[in-house]
Amino acid sequence: MARALFLFDFDQTLSAYDFRKRLPALAEATGVSQYRLASTWWAGGYESAAEAGAYTTTEDYLAAFNEVTGGRPLSRRQWIDARLAAMTPVPAVLDALRLAASLGTVSLLSNNPIIFRDSFAELAPEAAAVLGAHDAVSASLGARKPDREIYLRIAQQMAVPLEDAILLDDSAANVAGAEAAGMSGFQVRLAGPGANTHDLERVIREFAARVDSRSGVHG
Numbered sequence: 622m623a624r625a626l627f628l629f630d631f632d633q634t635l636s637a638y639d640f641r642k643r644l645p646a647l648a649e650a651t652g653v654s655q656y657r658l659a660s661t662w663w664a665g666g667y668e669s670a671a672e673a674g675a676y677t678t679t680e681d682y683l684a685a686f687n688e689v690t691g692g693r694p695l696s697r698r699q700w701i702d703a704r705l706a707a708m709t710p711v712p713a714v715l716d717a718l719r720l721a722a723s724l725g726t727v728s729l730l731s732n733n734p735i736i737f738r739d740s741f742a743e744l745a746p747e748a749a750a751v752l753g754a755h756d757a758v759s760a761s762l763g764a765r766k767p768d769r770e771i772y773l774r775i776a777q778q779m780a781v782p783l784e785d786a787i788l789l790d791d792s793a794a795n796v797a798g799a800e801a802a803g804m805s806g807f808q809v810r811l812a813g814p815g816a817n818t819h820d821l822e823r824v825i826r827e828f829a830a831r832v833d834s835r836s837g838v839h840g
Contacts, residue, residue, distance in 0.1 A: 651692030767798025
């Protein structure tokens with residue numbers, strides 16, 4: 622029996638995220654200015670490289686961060702605390718994740734480094750409790766959204782046909798990439814006049830029913 626695969630983004634989907642709150646916490650922990658952190662690690666492309674799998678362990682990620690930024694060594698605990706300072710769980714999307722898990726298979730699909738995946742249970746315990754081992758991040762797949770390869774790899778990893786998978790993501794580019802690869806997609810908007818988290822239940826139920834219909838499942 623075919624089961625729909627629901628792929629959930631994390632930042633600005635399962636959790637609101639404000640980088641402006643993360644940077645001061647990192648600056649305090651390392652003794653390096655916010656400007657230096659942003660201009661070396663992020664503007665220098667190291668975080669993007671980490672998200673694409675350049676560092677395969679938490680230890681490698683932190684060693685590279687410390688070398689590039691040149692401040693006091695940042696610990697895993699400090700990295701987690703700075704990340705938490707920028708995050709706010711979104712109850713409506715967490716409810717949607719639980720619904721999706723009852724109707725199909727759920728997995729994370731987030732552009733994040735390996736330290737994020739290794740720390741996921743501490744960063745997002747409610748989401749982690751639903752997702753279990755399905756904690757895919759771009760670093761573990763060796764490609765970043767919206768690259769076509771990441772969608773092919775997650776579908777293969779989950780042993781699900783592309784047409785039976787849907788990405789729920791705040792990025793229009795990521796959703797378009799999923800659709801170009803053969804998946805379905807829905808752009809999540811958490812706030813503003815276009816906020817649409819109230820539509821998630823409908824989208825999830827309709828997609829699950831569509832996959833069931835293709836596989837001849839009824840009831």
